[in-house]
Amino acid sequence: MGLLVVGSLALDSVATPFDKVEEALGGSATFISLASSYFTGPVNLVGTVGEDFPKRYIDLLAEHKIDLAGLQVVPGKTFRWSGRYHYDLNVRDTLLTELNVFEKFNPVIPDKFRTSKFVCLGNIDPVLQMKVLDQMDDPRFVVCDTMNYWIEGRKPELIKLLKRISVLIINDSEARLLAGEPNIVKAAKMIREMGPQILIIKKGEHGALLFMENNIFSAPAYPMEMIFDPTGAGDTFAGGFIGYLHKTNDLSPENMNRAVVYGSAMASFCVEQFSTGGLEKLTYPKIQERFRAFLKLSRFDEKD
């Protein structure tokens, strides 16, 4: 049982026009599992780090009741990523990607994790994402993230994977690339025909669109005066989304809408601080308060 999270763990060095941070905790599995830990448990993490991975980061994950039985600590250096954001924070340059131990990552799912019904596949090689699914007993609700790198370099493998997932979460430019279609509504239709019944298209500061059954749900973004560090916002969104669904165990369209807003709320906390800072000391009442801010932000009604 529990929620299985597979992805990267990284040491991120990030510079924004306002500040910078060196070798901070990062990686898709990190953000997903931290975000989902506020909603549900157990969160079962599978990933890999090198022997240089700081103990305080392990402790942080453990404090959030994340089960680390699937964390492979192997000889070598941890995956490192470094990026610099431009003044408007929508553009970033990747300065360095050092895969290190992540290059040979082979996800092995511990026996006790194989019964998880909810699976969140962080943004890694679709070949590895498939290997994860192959080890699961009965993965009923699979959420998958990917990126332009895999859409361009691993398309056949990704297409195969899409037939085995429930929800694909990608951003708008990735959706256009995957479908080869500039209109986002048409692109969504084409992607859903490739497999996933549910598609979420993230639009950064413009919110997110959920395509499910014959409906579209448009979630607003939380208007922020100060975005400190956008790194991990998409992973955090996915973590809040699947965490809320695992907690409520309700896959109705109404609850899926709520889950998208909880995902957006978690992402808004994430970008308020560097690295995982915005996700370390949250409380459920704070999260609900942010959820209600989203309600207020988008509420209107028909005149009586």
Next chain:
Amino acid sequence: MGLLVVGSLALDSVATPFDKVEEALGGSATFISLASSYFTGPVNLVGTVGEDFPKRYIDLLAEHKIDLAGLQVVPGKTFRWSGRYHYDLNVRDTLLTELNVFEKFNPVIPDKFRTSKFVCLGNIDPVLQMKVLDQMDDPRFVVCDTMNYWIEGRKPELIKLLKRISVLIINDSEARLLAGEPNIVKAAKMIREMGPQILIIKKGEHGALLFMENNIFSAPAYPMEMIFDPTGAGDTFAGGFIGYLHKTNDLSPENMNRAVVYGSAMASFCVEQFSTGGLEKLTYPKIQERFRAFLKLSRFDEKD
């Protein structure tokens, strides 16, 4: 009484990747007055055209009960604009701007229009927009549109004007340019300090943000599989917005939210056809149906 609309009337030649149209009815005053005519009346139009302006376009405006007492028909040619949209429709090239009679436009407000309390200043030179306000008896609710061309070329005049309007409607890049600030929430604060108590930032396919009192309202955009022609969508938004407010005569925040959605609904009809085609044969029930589609699109609630 009534709603005063001042702006351009034009003959637009527009090409999209799908089709094209020659010398079709266009101009900010055209789209604003047509859109608002579905909500309220009388709509009092002030603008100028040349003697070549087709009678069928005059007839179309008159059929929508738009009062043309302020339409100056003068010797010479009507303002012509020509543009070509790219495949993704978010980018357009202006191929031709022939001001013609519009170059010497001097808005003269007929006496019977001067008592209008609601005024919509379409996107024209801020000097002319100011001339309009100077002729009004008691303009209580003034909605104003502008563009990067005036922000860059007529900043001092625009800044003066901003102190005399109630609502500024601009798009996100214009807001950033006017405030000199990339963060949209900060930019909104700075612009409201220049005068307008209410600010609407249009984000095209990403919806619109309304800043009023201490609140932000985020309106979704209607997801469309086919955008035929984006020309006039912003003007149409303004027309639907002020038309609904004039009809209801309710300037509360709740009603302002509704007005933004009615504006968005009208804009969604506008882009479904070339030129004014999408605004010519609407009915109020159709508009309400589209309003309800916006409700459905953005509705979520807190779990009991």
